[in-house]
Amino acid sequence: MEENEQPTGGPYFVGKKDELIEAKRSFRTLEDRDILIIHHQGVFYALDSYCYHAGGLLQNGDIEELNGRLCIICPKHKYKITLAEGESLYKANDPQEPQPVPRWYSKGMKQRTHTVTEINGEVFVKLSKDQGWLESDFFQGEKGKLERAKV
Numbered sequence: 001m002e003e004n005e006q007p008t009g010g011p012y013f014v015g016k017k018d019e020l021i022e023a024k025r026s027f028r029t030l031e032d033r034d035i036l037i038i039h040h041q042g043v044f045y046a047l048d049s050y051c052y053h054a055g056g057l058l059q060n061g062d063i064e065e066l067n068g069r070l071c072i073i074c075p076k077h078k079y080k081i082t083l084a085e086g087e088s089l090y091k092a093n094d095p096q097e098p099q100p101v102p103r104w105y106s107k108g109m110k111q112r113t114h115t116v117t118e119i120n121g122e123v124f125v126k127l128s129k130d131q132g133w134l135e136s137d138f139f140q141g142e143k144g145k146l147e148r149a150k151v
């Protein structure tokens with residue numbers, strides 16, 4: 001982005017489809033935002049690179065289906081984040097139940113996800129500005145760099 005240019009959110013060209021598929025996980029910086037682009041089971045996803053909890057590197061996380069939803073598992077403290085929505089899931093017992101059984105619960109949207117489109121073999125990411133402040137915003141930009149270094 002040029003100096004004095006207003007950030008638009010894109011869409012930005014992020015690579016050729018074939019190359020991104022082969023890479024499986026690709027790191028891009030768009031408008032000073034570090035983004036992870038993932039190709040998994042035939043679908044592209046894009047989300048903030050640093051885990052909302054404490055800035056862990058999601059690019060190194062395993063992907064698992066949990067409660068019917070694809071999640072990336074942050075390698076740092078194992079938080080589970082849905083790839084499509086950035087929702088944080090956790091499993092717990094409800095002590096109010098007579099015979100508690102572990103179930104999945106949501107902490108809500110925590111990780112910012114972005115829109116990926118593909119046109120004629122080229123892949124584009126449009127940055128999401130929706131939903132107001134999300135916790136993963138904290139670890140982006142120059143200030144985020146300092147915060148990530150602390151944890």
Ligand code: FES
Nearest residue numbers: 051054056074077
């Ligand atoms: Fe990701 Fe703690 S930094 S779970």
